[in-house]
Amino acid sequence: MAESLRLALAVAGKDIRAELRSRTALLSAVVFAALVLVVFNFARDPTALAATDLAPSVLWVTFALAAMVALNRAFTIEREHGALDGLLLAPLPRGALFAGKLLANLAFVGTVEAVTLPLFVLFFNVDLWRALPGLIGVTALATIGFVSVGTIFSAMAVRTRFAELMLPVLLLPFMVPPLIGAVQVTSRLLAGRPLSEMLGWLRLLALYDVVFVTLCTMTFSAVVDE
């Protein structure tokens, strides 16, 4: 277990170091998120719908689309010079490889979300201060779920000819349950509703995380090993 954790951290550390050097995924995802917010901000009619009613959906659509951009890179860096072969050759349990990739992707997507949130407040003039701890919690819960599914689909898509196109096609249907849950919880948080009104959705998000992190860990070997 300790050995697997050490290897997972080595894989995650390598991905984060490579990303910090190139900044390809992070910069693209942050710019993309900002553009989505700008589009939503100017496309909406402020007299027809209050910003607080629209804000949760906009926030999560932005997070989801930006995450997709970041997740695309997860395995494309392994395609360069056959680097994935180097990982598969090593005495690296596939569960540890998945965990390492998941940790790195969570760090990328988490960073993108952390940068997007102030922009969201700026554009939609939402008072997040009171709801911030809850919002951080639900963001973490929803992000773990769709990033774990995105990690395995990224590994699957990278072996196809149109990896960048395949990932959204594969991932978007699986993103729907956590996104619905996250939007529901976020709208209640912004409206200052009590925790009891959100428990059902939070349970759904937690269940999604447990089921998909377990399933993805178990099936990852079948995806990466020929």
Added chain:
Amino acid sequence: MPSCDGAPLLDARGLLRSIGRFPVLHYINLTLAPGEALAVAGPNGAGKSTLLRILAGLMRPAAGDVRVLGHALAEGAPQARRAIGLLSHQSLLYDDLTLLENLAFTARLYGLPAPADAARDALAEAGLAARAHDSPRKLSRGLLQRAAIARALLHRPRVLLLDEPFTALDAASADRLRDLLRARLAEGLGLVIVTHNLAEVWDVATRVAVLVGGRWAGEEPVAGPLTAFLPRYREWTGG
């Protein structure tokens, strides 16, 4: 067909691999003893690189199995994986990491005690110490090949699988690699070298086998000059 006496480092039995209905490898057997260097030659499309990928555990055969140090490779035994080093057509290096970072990461994957030191030593052995902080994308094809060789040898594998290792190397680097391989063979390494150019490996190989159409066409110990072997090679390959 190529076999050895004593306990083998590598033991492959009945390897079958097809692409659609076309057999790429047809029930191939191969064993490799410590200190033995098998040169695998053959025409294009003979199945040499496929054989190497199956021996490395990167490809699964439709039938047959590969055992490394007695451990089944298909079961993903860490002892088997740790014992294998592979040089493929690609460098297996990341462009966004320096050479030192690339090799230190590899050392971590193999659980070496001081990854950065192991990486520095490997780069020094490959004559790349001065380029340790360069990205692989800044290297020439020959230097990249030396870095890839350093990566393959980093964890001191017991079984080394080399696919065209002399590609892009200059004469001095090729000689250096041959000396290095001879030294490792003397320490008990088992070596499989896939090549189109037998002249490059003739001084290192202890056995030569020829693969044609996914089957062993012939195999013999390396004895005498290459020129004496070439007529048999032409006969076996139908050329």
